Amino acid sequence: MSVVERNNVRLLGPESAPAMVFSHGFGCDQNMWRFVAPRFAGDHRIVLFDHVGHGGSDLSAYDPRRYASLGGYAEDLLQILAELDLRDVVFVGHSVSAMIGMLAAIDEPGRFRRLVLVGPSPRYLDDDGYRGGFSRSEIDELLDSLDSNYLGWSSAMAPVVMGNAGRTELAEELTNSFCRTDPAIARQFAEVTFRSDNRADLPRVGVPALILQCSEDVIAPVEVGEYVRDNLPGSSLVVLQATGHCPNLSAPDETYEAIRAFLRDG
Structure with missing residues (x-):
């Protein structure tokens, strides 16, 4: 099976254009x-692609050992770029995928031109002098x-993740998305996500990055975005x-404009 099939890769836009x-x-x-994405x-x-275990990916490709760390997902990403023969890409990663893209850029910096990290968190767990947003008991x-x-x-x-109390349709969509994910796979991915600590990896990134942080986000507080900025x-x-x-x-226009401005300035 090709990587493109495994990860349900979908392509839009001119074949000869720079890749996002x-x-x-x-x-x-x-x-x-x-x-x-279509606006670019x-x-x-x-x-566009689905991580193994999510969406239209091949569930039979899920290996608990491979995906016991974010490195397995970063390896998948690099395999997709290699199979499509892509370099100098703009990578846009949401939440845990921000760290996945960052790890991939550390391993193969020549594949990446710029990173856009939407709601990134190198560590969700609070630590001495660091606010990740969650105590150990809350993660447990x-x-x-x-x-x-x-x-x-x-x-x-x-609804907590979505954070827009007056827009119940958004929370319903996210609920449905969660419910479509295999519970065992979701449980392991949650463990890997919420117990990861990538703070030491931040200084190793050699690719210019934009950090997009929401003004109120219980999953990744603004302090986390500031920490990433100060260490990346x-x-x-x-x-x-x-x-x-x-x-x-919840705010696709604002998100699009911020990314577009970052690309324009570069």
């Missing part, structure tokens, strides 16, 4: 970029609830007026 790769976050799929298709080759409780009642967890967590060489931080953790859905 969009990568989704936990419990989601490429559909989460539908309000943003006039002058970019758009690459989150993972326990995934074990005991995944559908109930999805219904309760989606050549990066800039834009705090959006948007709230919640998914501005690609």
Whole structure:
């Protein structure tokens, strides 16, 4: 099976144009970029894909050992770029995919021209002198609830993640997306995501990066965006007026304009 088939790769825009790769976050799929990615298709080759275990990917390709760390997902990303023969790409990663793209750029910097990190967090767990947003007990409780009642967890967590109380349709979409993900795969991906610590990797990135942080986000507080900016060489931080953790859905116009300005300035 080709990597393109394994990860349900979809291509938009002119074949000869510079490439932009969009990568989704936990419990989601490429559909989460539908309000943003196509708007770049006039002058970019758009690459959309699903992480193994999500969306239209090949579930039989899921290997708990390979995906026991974010490195397995970063390797997938590099395989997609290699199979499509892409270099100097603009990578746009949401949430945990921001770290996945960052790890891939460390391993093969020549594949990347710029990084756009939407709601990134190098560590979700609070530490001495560092606010990640979650205590150890909160992470433990989150993972326990995934074990005991995944559908109930999805219904309760989606509105918190989305963070737009007056727009129930957004929370419903995220709930449905969570519920389409295999519970066992979601549980392991959550463990890998929320227990990861990539702070030491930030200084190793040699690709210019834009950090997009929402003004109110319980998953990745503004302090996290500031930490990434201060420790990621050549990066800039834009705090959006948007709230919640998914501005690609809740504020696609603002998200698009911020990314477009970053590309224009480069």
